[in-house]
Amino acid sequence: MNAPRCLIAEDEPLLAAGLRADLATLWPGLEVAAMVGDGARAVEQALALRPQVCFLDIRMPGRSGLDAAQALAEDWPDGVPFPLLVFVTAYDQYALQAFDAQAVDYLVKPVEPKRLAACVNRLQARLADRDGAADTLQRTLDQLRALLGTRTGQDDGAERLTVIQSQVGNLVHMVPVEDVIYFEAADKYLRVLTAEREHLIRMSLKELLPRLDAQAFWQVHRGTVVQARCIVSARRDDSGKVHLTLRGRTETVAASRLYAHRFRGL
Amino acid sequence: MPTPAACEAAPPGATALGAAAARWRRHASRTLVFMVTLCVAIALLLSAFDGGGLGTKLIYSFAIGMSCVVVIDGTRLGFAALTDGLRRWRGLPASPSGFGSGWRGVVPAMLLCILIGPFVGIGIADRLTGNRSPSLFQLDSPATRVTLTLTVLGSLVSVFALSTLERLASARALAEAAQRQATEARLRLLESQLEPHMLFNTLANLRVLIGLDPPRAQAMLDRLNDYLRATLYASRAGHQTLAAEFDRVADYLALMGMRMGPRLQVGLDLPEALRARPVPPLLLQPLVENAIKHGLEPKVDGGRIDIRARREGAALRLEVRDTGLGLDAAPPALASAGGFGLQLVRDRLATLYGARAGLTLAPAGDAEGGTTATVRLPFDDRASG
Numbered sequence: 001m002n003a004p005r006c007l008i009a010e011d012e013p014l015l016a017a018g019l020r021a022d023l024a025t026l027w028p029g030l031e032v033a034a035m036v037g038d039g040a041r042a043v044e045q046a047l048a049l050r051p052q053v054c055f056l057d058i059r060m061p062g063r064s065g066l067d068a069a070q071a072l073a074e075d076w077p078d079g080v081p082f083p084l085l086v087f088v089t090a091y092d093q094y095a096l097q098a099f100d101a102q103a104v105d106y107l108v109k110p111v112e113p114k115r116l117a118a119c120v121n122r123l124q125a126r127l128a129d130r131d132g133a134a135d136t137l138q139r140t141l142d143q144l145r146a147l148l149g150t151r152t153g154q155d156d157g158a159e160r161l162t163v164i165q166s167q168v169g170n171l172v173h174m175v176p177v178e179d180v181i182y183f184e185a186a187d188k189y190l191r192v193l194t195a196e197r198e199h200l201i202r203m204s205l206k207e208l209l210p211r212l213d214a215q216a217f218w219q220v221h222r223g224t225v226v227q228a229r230c231i232v233s234a235r236r237d238d239s240g241k242v243h244l245t246l247r248g249r250t251e252t253v254a255a256s257r258l259y260a261h262r263f264r265g266l
Numbered sequence: 267m268p269t270p271a272a273c274e275a276a277p278p279g280a281t282a283l284g285a286a287a288a289r290w291r292r293h294a295s296r297t298l299v300f301m302v303t304l305c306v307a308i309a310l311l312l313s314a315f316d317g318g319g320l321g322t323k324l325i326y327s328f329a330i331g332m333s334c335v336v337v338i339d340g341t342r343l344g345f346a347a348l349t350d351g352l353r354r355w356r357g358l359p360a361s362p363s364g365f366g367s368g369w370r371g372v373v374p375a376m377l378l379c380i381l382i383g384p385f386v387g388i389g390i391a392d393r394l395t396g397n398r399s400p401s402l403f404q405l406d407s408p409a410t411r412v413t414l415t416l417t418v419l420g421s422l423v424s425v426f427a428l429s430t431l432e433r434l435a436s437a438r439a440l441a442e443a444a445q446r447q448a449t450e451a452r453l454r455l456l457e458s459q460l461e462p463h464m465l466f467n468t469l470a471n472l473r474v475l476i477g478l479d480p481p482r483a484q485a486m487l488d489r490l491n492d493y494l495r496a497t498l499y500a501s502r503a504g505h506q507t508l509a510a511e512f513d514r515v516a517d518y519l520a521l522m523g524m525r526m527g528p529r530l531q532v533g534l535d536l537p538e539a540l541r542a543r544p545v546p547p548l549l550l551q552p553l554v555e556n557a558i559k560h561g562l563e564p565k566v567d568g569g570r571i572d573i574r575a576r577r578e579g580a581a582l583r584l585e586v587r588d589t590g591l592g593l594d595a596a597p598p599a600l601a602s603a604g605g606f607g608l609q610l611v612r613d614r615l616a617t618l619y620g621a622r623a624g625l626t627l628a629p630a631g632d633a634e635g636g637t638t639a640t641v642r643l644p645f646d647d648r649a650s651g
Contacts, residue, residue, distance in 0.1 A: 018477075062564070092463070
């Protein structure tokens with residue numbers, strides 16, 4: 001086996017340099033494949049370089065460490081061992097409680113060498129366990145489902161959305177939520193697709209989700225939310241990906257690994 | 267006899283009473299203690315003077331005392347219910363003093379009490395003892411005069427004492443609530459300024475810097491020192507000079523600069539003539555923190571923050587401008603943490619200068635984008651100087 005490689009995603013340059021220096025002492029065999037300062041580049045570089053370990057800062061510009069982990073878990077190529085993820089955070093009681101509950105690896109800043117050494121030992125043991133490597137992805141998926149579930153569970157405060165207002169020039173379309181077949185994130189916008197047409201609204205999926213009825217609208221991908229009653233069928237292809245056929249739309253919609261468990265036969 | 271209006275208003279009165287249940291219980295127990303003490307004292311006094319049986323005196327004194335209490339409190343409650351009913355009818359919220367608003371009806375209550383209390387009391391006592399007391403309309407009878415005088419004096423003293431006690435209690439409750447609110451506000455202010463995430467991240471950076479560049483680490487530690495000291499003492503000092511305010515902002519931005527590296531550029535622009543102007547300490551701090559936290563830190567490429575002070579006629583204008591994500595990028599975040607910071611600045615300005623000062627938050631309005639927060643203060647401020 002080649003020397004293990006890691007990716008460090010940390011937006012504060014001194015902290016990134018410090019972690020690199022500490023790792024060099026504690027784990028001389030570990031090669032730092034890339035150092036990036038934001039979540040989007042972390043995903044891009046990890047997918048390109050396929051490191052064995054990723055250190056992900058939680059608070060990063062653009063995309064948080066947790067969002068980056070979700071994107072990695074959804075887009076990771078089949079047949080390549082999924083990297084071991086270690087989250088790094090300065091202070092976030094709730095996140096740490098959730099991490100502990102899910103046995104997620106994490107480091108608290110300032111990173112003390114003793115704690116980093118313990119973390120390195122754990123990572124080395126896991127990398128050495130070749131059988132364990134296969135289910136790293138499955139384990140990460142389970143952890144992420146639990147973590148993301150706790151994150152979106154607080155939808156009581158938000159007001160339910162009933163009609164979506166989409167403005168085009170000086171015309172405002174009023175789209176009843178029950179007519180929406182699915183929502184798809186597109187950069188800073190959301191595509192709203194009904195049987196007749198497509199609307200664009202200026203809202204993120206994160207803002208939208210708490211305002212939807214979670215029973216009626218299912219998230220099936222980090223960028224897609226589908227109205228459950230519009231799903232006609234779910235087809236699993238050879239690589240295990242799930243494609244949804246929808247009533248009223250000709251295109252299919254992909255469900256990611258993270259949400260594919262919703263489409264198992266009873 | 268209770269007035270018809272008071273009778274009709276009884277049901278709303280019951281709800282007003284329910285709203286002030288705790289106060290009512292407190293009042294009732296005090297009233298009971300007062301009544302019992304007074305009645306026993308009067309009975310002892312009377313039996314000592316005219317030598318009649320203490321038992322009979324007690325029965326009469328208690329019967330009169332009790333009917334006075336019923337008449338006075340009944341009338342007061344009725345009055346409170348009436349005022350609350352009227353307020354509701356006019357679309358106003360119920361009186362904040364609730365049951366206590368009935369103290370305004372205490373004068374008619376007293377009159378009714380003097381008219382009704384002794385009659386009813388003596389009537390009841392006559393029933394119980396089988397005696398026949400002389401009619402109260404025979405004012406020439408010494409017994410009648412004694413009874414009426416004692417009733418008037420007794421109810422005057424109790425009403426005065428009880429109303430004073432209750433007024434004191436509610437004043438104390440109000441003062442305690444205000445104190446609690448002030449403490450909570452101070453705590454929230456401290457918590458927002460000594461944000462743990464900022465502190466631990468800064469310490470983590472310092473830890474690395476100590477190994478890489480000890481002199482710079484020492485300089486940063488001094489900055490952190492000054493920042494913490496200023497934050498902890500800010501709520502106690504009245505004013506500081508604009509130069510000192512800019513120094514504190516510079517401390518914070520130097521620490522953020524250490525953390526964000528090349529992603530943060532800083533411009534501080536304070537004209538020489540304005541350096542000695544007095545300003546409330548750390549007034550700009552929440553605005554600078556917002557610019558970093560919501561504007562520049564979440565932006566992948568980072569950007570610039572510019573803080574400037576200018577005189578505009580009779581006003582001093584302080585401006586915090588960033589080239590960050592802009593206002594519409596972070597409405598949910600601004601509604602919570604950032605919203606608190608802005609509210610804090612607005613509250614302080616309103617307390618210190620009233621309508622003569624203000625804070626506006628607007629898109630920067632040029633090609634670089636971002637947000638501008640502008641504070642306007644009176645330039646010559648004798649009132650709070």
